[in-house]
Amino acid sequence: MNADMMPAAIFFGAIFTGNILLSNYLGMCSFLSVSKEIKTSTGLGAAVIFVMAVTTLLNWIVYHYLLIPLHLEYLRFIVFIVVIAAFVQLVEMIIERVSEGLYAALGIFLPLITVNCAILGVSLFMVIRNYSLVSSFFYGLGSGVGWFLAILAMAGIRKKIAGASIPKGLEGPGITLIIAGMMALAFMGFSGMINIS
Amino acid sequence: MASGKIVKTFITPLGKENPVFVQILGICSTLAVTNKLENTIVMTLGVIFTTTLSSFTFSILRKVIPARIRMMVETLIIATFVIIVDIVLKAYMPDIWQQLGPYVGLIITNCIVMGRMEAFAASNPPGLSLIDGLSSGIGYAYVLIIIAFFRELLGSGTIWGFSVFGDWWSNWAIMIMPPGAFFMLAIFIWIVKGRMAE
Amino acid sequence: MKKVGFFAERVKPVIIMAALTIICIAIVSGIHLSTQDLVIANEGLFLKKAVLYAGGIKLPETNAEINELYEERVAERGDIFEISGLSGDIAAYAFIIVGPGLWGEIEAVTAFTPDLASFVGVEFVKQNETPGLGARITEPWFKEQMRGKPFPLRMVPEGTAGASGEIDAITGASRTSAYVLQIFNSAGEKAEKLRKEGI
Numbered sequence: 001m002n003a004d005m006m007p008a009a010i011f012f013g014a015i016f017t018g019n020i021l022l023s024n025y026l027g028m029c030s031f032l033s034v035s036k037e038i039k040t041s042t043g044l045g046a047a048v049i050f051v052m053a054v055t056t057l058l059n060w061i062v063y064h065y066l067l068i069p070l071h072l073e074y075l076r077f078i079v080f081i082v083v084i085a086a087f088v089q090l091v092e093m094i095i096e097r098v099s100e101g102l103y104a105a106l107g108i109f110l111p112l113i114t115v116n117c118a119i120l121g122v123s124l125f126m127v128i129r130n131y132s133l134v135s136s137f138f139y140g141l142g143s144g145v146g147w148f149l150a151i152l153a154m155a156g157i158r159k160k161i162a163g164a165s166i167p168k169g170l171e172g173p174g175i176t177l178i179i180a181g182m183m184a185l186a187f188m189g190f191s192g193m194i195n196i197s
Numbered sequence: 198m199a200s201g202k203i204v205k206t207f208i209t210p211l212g213k214e215n216p217v218f219v220q221i222l223g224i225c226s227t228l229a230v231t232n233k234l235e236n237t238i239v240m241t242l243g244v245i246f247t248t249t250l251s252s253f254t255f256s257i258l259r260k261v262i263p264a265r266i267r268m269m270v271e272t273l274i275i276a277t278f279v280i281i282v283d284i285v286l287k288a289y290m291p292d293i294w295q296q297l298g299p300y301v302g303l304i305i306t307n308c309i310v311m312g313r314m315e316a317f318a319a320s321n322p323p324g325l326s327l328i329d330g331l332s333s334g335i336g337y338a339y340v341l342i343i344i345a346f347f348r349e350l351l352g353s354g355t356i357w358g359f360s361v362f363g364d365w366w367s368n369w370a371i372m373i374m375p376p377g378a379f380f381m382l383a384i385f386i387w388i389v390k391g392r393m394a395e
Numbered sequence: 396m397k398k399v400g401f402f403a404e405r406v407k408p409v410i411i412m413a414a415l416t417i418i419c420i421a422i423v424s425g426i427h428l429s430t431q432d433l434v435i436a437n438e439g440l441f442l443k444k445a446v447l448y449a450g451g452i453k454l455p456e457t458n459a460e461i462n463e464l465y466e467e468r469v470a471e472r473g474d475i476f477e478i479s480g481l482s483g484d485i486a487a488y489a490f491i492i493v494g495p496g497l498w499g500e501i502e503a504v505t506a507f508t509p510d511l512a513s514f515v516g517v518e519f520v521k522q523n524e525t526p527g528l529g530a531r532i533t534e535p536w537f538k539e540q541m542r543g544k545p546f547p548l549r550m551v552p553e554g555t556a557g558a559s560g561e562i563d564a565i566t567g568a569s570r571t572s573a574y575v576l577q578i579f580n581s582a583g584e585k586a587e588k589l590r591k592e593g594i
Binding site for chain 2: 022023024025026028029032033074075076077078081082085114116117119120121124125127128167168169170173174175177178180181182184185188
């Protein structure tokens with residue numbers, strides 16, 4: 001474990017310099033399809049922040065207290081995805097019973113999340129980079145916030161350009177990818193400002 | 198089964214229904230590895246292996262599995278094949294395994310694999326599902342290989358690690374960095390869609 | 396609502412799921428166990444290759460030859476690797492150094508001349524830097540430029556290193572370059588300490 005890796009630095013680094021979407025391309029599928037509207041983007045973004053932070057924490061605990069002692073590290077792909085799927089199911093059930101308003105706002109996005117690569121990606125990165133429990137939590141939280149920011153910005157831009165005339169082949173995914181590229185460029189400007197380790 | 202159907206199943210995902218530039222699926226895990234041709238090829242082989250066998254396995258089991266747990270079974274099957282890819286790479290190609298890092302694991306959440314299982318394997322016999330999985334994987338692979346070819350060429354001045362441009366070439370660092378991947382894919386989609394529209 | 400049997404609705408899915416999980420885990424575990432020896436051998440070999448490379452010894456083609464060469468030329472004393480030259484005298488001392496990188500720890504083998512005054516070579520054992528950018532530290536040109544360099548080192552923009560103690564940084568990966576510099580310099584300090592204490 002690395003003492004130099006401060007949770008706060010990891011948190012801000014995960015939002016800006018190492019944005020999970022713009023620098024690791026994770027969560028692209030739902031990003032491209034959902035970013036058409038600001039409202040749905042906000043809902044999905046919020047759900048991602050929540051699920052990412054909690055599942056990263058859960059997966060850290062499972063990995064370090066269950067898989068490592070049993071020497072089953074190689075099963076981590078299955079175990080992580082099961083933890084994520086089970087957690088998402090559980091949350092969906094709880095929200096459905098507790099608050100209808102919240103279910104209407106978040107509930108419909110939860111099934112989309114299990115297949116959001118960013119969630120699993122964060123858990124896998126946390127293992128490879130050997131983060132501590134606290135760092136992992138902040139890494140998950142920061143990545144979620146970063147993803148939220150990116151999809152919100154994209155939804156806003158797409159709304160602005162909705163009436164613009166775009167070359168035929170570029171409509172839809174094409175222009176979205178170009179905007180994502182420019183956003184990635186802009187976010188790269190943050191590197192150097194924040195020192196992730 | 199008419200052989201025409203087999204051919205059609207094989208051809209559709211390569212062009213008209215291409216998972217990458219028509220359905221825009223599975224971009225997540227693999228844009229990241231397209232800055233080097235070698236990594237891309239190993240990665241796409243992993244994806245082809247996984248989609249082919251997952252679709253096949255799921256199609257065999259499709260009548261036994263209750264609807265409630267369908268998604269979970271799909272994930273389990275995919276995860277199993279991905280772990281096999283991971284273990285094999287780790288044992289036989291440790292250098293590449295290290296470079297790919299977590300991206301092998303992310304084949305699990307590659308929407309193409311699950312998408313084909315849901316859309317095709319769930320309602321078709323194993324043989325056809327196998328072909329569909331295979332050709333979806335290939336349709337995905339060749340797009341990525343083209344992108345990786347240009348990214349490596351422009352970004353590092355090399356192909357498969359061999360220098361092709363020599364000293365006068367100054368590398369376009371942006372091609373290797375994340376924005377380059379977005380731009381390359383956008384340009385690719387632009388060209389292909391423009392052609393298709395004609 | 397139509398009453399569905401408790402068994403078909405609740406128990407059957409669980410049984411099927413459990414059965415499938417067990418089958419899958421059994422298959423995966425089988426493959427894992429059958430390749431385990433190979434993986435361990437790979438990891439050992441990886442370190443041996445790193446030590447030999449850092450020590451400036453040309454790596455032979457096959458794995459068996461690498462193992463043999465390592466046995467012949469390298470002696471492990473505590474955490475120090477003593478690399479001997481063709482004549483049998485000590486040609487280099489090497490040790491593993493770990494430090495923070497941009498995304499995670501960077502681990503490298505650093506080898507020094509017998510007088511512990513300059514680098515013989517370096518090789519990275521573990522790194523998580525950005526592929527194509529920071530990860531270029533593993534490219535030969537970057538590692539080869541360390542050969543024979545005295546420390547402390549200074550980083551200069553890519554392609555401009557000339558004076559002694561200067562090494563080329565990597566364009567577009569300033570942070571990784573800075574971390575690597577820090578790691579190499581701390582390796583230098585460790586070497587200096589070893590020299591003062593006597594090895």
